[in-house]
Amino acid sequence: MSEKINVLIKKCIKGEQKAQMDLYDLYCEAMYYVACRYLIDEEEAKDAMQEGFLKAFLKLNIYKDKVSFGAWLKKIIINQCIDVLKKKKLETVSIENQFLEIVDEDTSWEFNYEISKENIVNTINKLPEKYKLVLKLYLIEGYNHSEISEITKLPIKTSRTHLRRGKMLLRELLKEQNYEAKY
CATH class of the missing domain: 1.10.1740.10 (RNA polymerase sigma factor, region 2, helix turn helix motif)
Structure with missing residues (x-):
């Protein structure tokens, strides 16, 4: 310091x-x-x-x-x-007892060169609150799921699921804006 x-x-x-x-x-x-x-x-x-x-x-x-x-x-x-x-009554739903699939978190998030960070953040802001919060904490702030769980009081499994679903929705919204992800 x-x-x-x-x-x-x-x-x-x-x-x-x-x-x-x-x-x-x-x-x-x-x-x-x-x-x-x-x-x-x-x-x-x-x-x-x-x-x-x-x-x-x-x-x-x-x-x-x-x-x-x-x-x-x-x-x-x-x-x-x-x-x-x-x-504001942010609703988060625990999914402890629901079936969870294992996902590879190493999925590439490289997009074509025309997309800006600002565009990605603006697109994240269009997502439902429960996904938006976890995506920002994970992708922008760099917190891991344990830290997100501590901050949001969500179970780690729920954090992972919200991240996965949020990424899927984000990818779809970006595709609608003609930004294709490179895999």
């Missing part, structure tokens, strides 16, 4: 508001973009980001520098966004 951030964190723990503003200024833009990936409404994203920062400032005394401060803060912001989605 950079010494500057370490000093700011110590000052924030002591309640120094200038240090809080400095820390906020360092991370607010990046955390806003994280929130926007989960909450399409910009005002909701701003509110979730603000609430996430408030929670982080209240929990700074338990922050351990085993992970970077940015990664720790990002997890708080994502959890805050998930809370907002849950309040």
